Amino acid sequence: MKKNWLGTALEILLIVALSASVGIAWNRTLLTSAWRGEVAARAEAAPAANPANAVAEPMPLGLMQVKELLDAKQAMLLDARSTTSFAEGHIKGALNLPLEEAGRNPSRPLQVKVPAEASLITYCNGFSCHDSMELAKILVKAGYANVYVYEGGFPEWRDAGYPVAKGGS
Incomplete structure (x- = not known):
């Protein structure tokens, strides 16, 4: 039984929409913070790395x-x-x-x-x-x-x- 292109396209669209919804729901806190600019503000407020005090990684x-x-x-x-x-x-x-x-x-x-x-x-x-x-x-x-x-x-x-x-x- 052959599927028509419209049915295949709808399945793909459903999978993409479902994946996007799950991704947005999973990362909602991060996305909300980024939308408000809080992530950038935290990055700017972080102290600059001090090479004199930095410990080398093996x-x-x-x-x-x-x-x-x-x-x-x-x-x-x-x-x-x-x-x-x-x-x-x-x-x-x-x-x-x-x-x-x-x-x-x-x-x-x-x-x-x-x-x-x-x-x-x-x-x-x-x-x-x-x-x-x-x-x-x-x-x-x-x-x-x-x-x-x-x-x-x-x-x-x-x-x-x-x-x-x-x-x-």
């Missing part, structure tokens, strides 16, 4: 970047996973600094003496794990200037066939 790194930095011995690798996970397998040469442990003493998260200008790379269990980003933020707040997050983490490194180790730190 930068993400990919597999090749991490490999190059480690091969050149230009960075220290920190595993944000638990001690058990670290013992089961970790990137060769990494130090274990579980997020919970770093959180206990955020002003001095590292137990070893590391210069504030050293390059630090944190990692955990890959893209779905956010412990490495949280650990990196703690390190930045503690005064470390060059902090990076290896987003692919241990699974990507292992799957690429790069050196891994087992056992304690």
Whole structure:
């Protein structure tokens, strides 16, 4: 059975109208504020960012970047996973600094003496794990200037066939 073009056009029009109505209803507060100019007024009233007080966000790194930095011995690798996970397998040469442990003493998260200008790379269990980003933020707040997050983490490194180790730190 063939539909005629008029019936199809009416179905499309109904779907568009229904979608627009739901979108407007869902965002009515935001739209009302914008119509009154309140959103712009709040943006103008917000204090300007002060670069002197700004805290740097840790930068993400990919597999090749991490490999190059480690091969050149230009960075220290920190595993944000638990001690058990670290013992089961970790990137060769990494130090274990579980997020919970770093959180206990955020002003001095590292137990070893590391210069504030050293390059630090944190990692955990890959893209779905956010412990490495949280650990990196703690390190930045503690005064470390060059902090990076290896987003692919241990699974990507292992799957690429790069050196891994087992056992304690």
